[in-house]
Amino acid sequence: MSVQYPSLYQMKCPFCGSDQYLPLGKKSSGLQQFSTGLAAGLAPRTATTIANQHAGNMSDAIPLQYQCAQCKKKYEFTPLPANEDEVLDQCCDIHFERAKMFKGSAGVYTVYLNGVPIGNVHNGESLTIPTMLKYDTVFVGFGNGIVFREVFKFQAVPGGRVGIVFDGKFRFAP
């Protein structure tokens, strides 16, 4: 059986069917367990680091809360295994850069790729994450499971490279 990659591509609001949403993060009930697991699973990182050589796997897929951008209702969603037509035949590198010293920039951030926590970045650090999915979603949060209500969606190409800068908002790297 081929590797299954977690995906948010098929996620839709269960109330109105919209595919527009904002991430809210982990439900508070599981916070302790979540932070502990994350801290144990990830080594300290230096200025430029390479994430695990996979784009997250199904065992890392955890339920997170989202808010529908249309009807504003909240729902929980666990990334689903990507369909075959979502998977690239060669990985695409996502170069994520956390911009230095912007307002509210204290602390370590956790980078989520397709709903899965994939790595940590300190102020001014960057992270290279290989993705095997065509349709990717990135958001950023804290170790306690709270996330910024910003979401960045883009299409990856096989063998390509996508540069993203986060300074409170997302943009493509110049």
Ligand SMILES: [Zn+2]
């Ligand atoms: Zn909705």
